[in-house]
Amino acid sequence: GENVEQHPSTLSVQEGDSAVIKCTYSDSASNYFPWYKQELGKRPQLIIDIRSNVGEKKDQRIAVTLNKTAKHFSLHITETQPEDSAVYFCAPNTGNQFYFGTGTSLTVIP
Amino acid sequence: DSGVTQTPKHLITATGQRVTLRCSPRSGDLSVYWYQQSLDQGLQFLIQYYNGEERAKGNILERFSAQQFPDLHSELNLSSLELGDSALYFCASSVVQDSPLHFGNGTRLTVT
Numbered sequence: 001g002e003n004v005e006q007h008p009s010t011l012s013v014q015e016g017d018s019a020v021i022k023c024t025y026s027d028s029a030s031n032y033f034p035w036y037k038q039e040l041g042k043r044p045q046l047i048i049d050i051r052s053n054v055g056e057k058k059d060q061r062i063a064v065t066l067n068k069t070a071k072h073f074s075l076h077i078t079e080t081q082p083e084d085s086a087v088y089f090c091a092p093n094t095g096n097q098f099y100f101g102t103g104t105s106l107t108v109i110p
Numbered sequence: 111d112s113g114v115t116q117t118p119k120h121l122i123t124a125t126g127q128r129v130t131l132r133c134s135p136r137s138g139d140l141s142v143y144w145y146q147q148s149l150d151q152g153l154q155f156l157i158q159y160y161n162g163e164e165r166a167k168g169n170i171l172e173r174f175s176a177q178q179f180p181d182l183h184s185e186l187n188l189s190s191l192e193l194g195d196s197a198l199y200f201c202a203s204s205v206v207q208d209s210p211l212h213f214g215n216g217t218r219l220t221v222t
Contacts, residue, residue: 032208043112043200043213044153089153093208096166098143100153 002027002094006101013080014109021104023090024072032093033066033073038103039086047088048075080108113137116201116214124222128189131217135182135203141165142184143211144176145200153200159184160207191221 003026013019023033034049050057050064050073057064061080066073073092077084085108091098113136123129135142144156155168159178170176173191178184188195198218202211 034210036211043215044211045112045213046210049210091153091211096158096160096207097155097168098211099155100145102152 002030002092002099004090004092004099004101006090006104008104009102010105012107012109015080015082017080019077019080019106021075021088022072023074023101025092026071027094028071030092030094034091035064035075036089036091037086038089044089082108082110084108112212112214114201114203114212114214116217118217119215120218122220122222123191125191125193127191128187129191129219131186131199133184133201133214136212139203139205140182141204141207142178143202144186145202146197147200148197193221195219196221
């Protein structure tokens, strides 16, 4: 199956700074690239996604960039706020399956 | 509210027992996925159904089985339970197979 890696596994930033999380995948057939946010004790929720025919997508303070040649995509959060503190998962889709990355625990320090 | 309903919310049972977890997908969603999340761990893909048919299997143990019924709700059956099966089990649904997943609130299983 797909080999998915996320880096870093933990990330602490000061409020107002930017955060970047990178996800690498192995299957060149992957065509859909979502990011999910999971707050403590809650369900994962989609925050942004991108398809293989697009290089970048932005939604307010959140953006995702895709490099299909290098097989990685990244989550960018600008002007971080304490409520951004959560675990973030990438989940590239190949065919019928979503393989979730190991997660990145983001802490935003007020 | 994601529109995905999972029952029960909590389940406490003993080793060796069997339990059934239930999931009702969001209205209109044909795909149902089951994931297992152990403490401080990631989401392990178990199995996927699409419109009643099994489409993909992940790291699902032989002691576990699932099915999707004609009304599209799904059940995950866990048998001969072990302490290590204690986890949060999520169900997710999507319209088609490469569209956003909508997660239920999960069933927390505790095996004692």
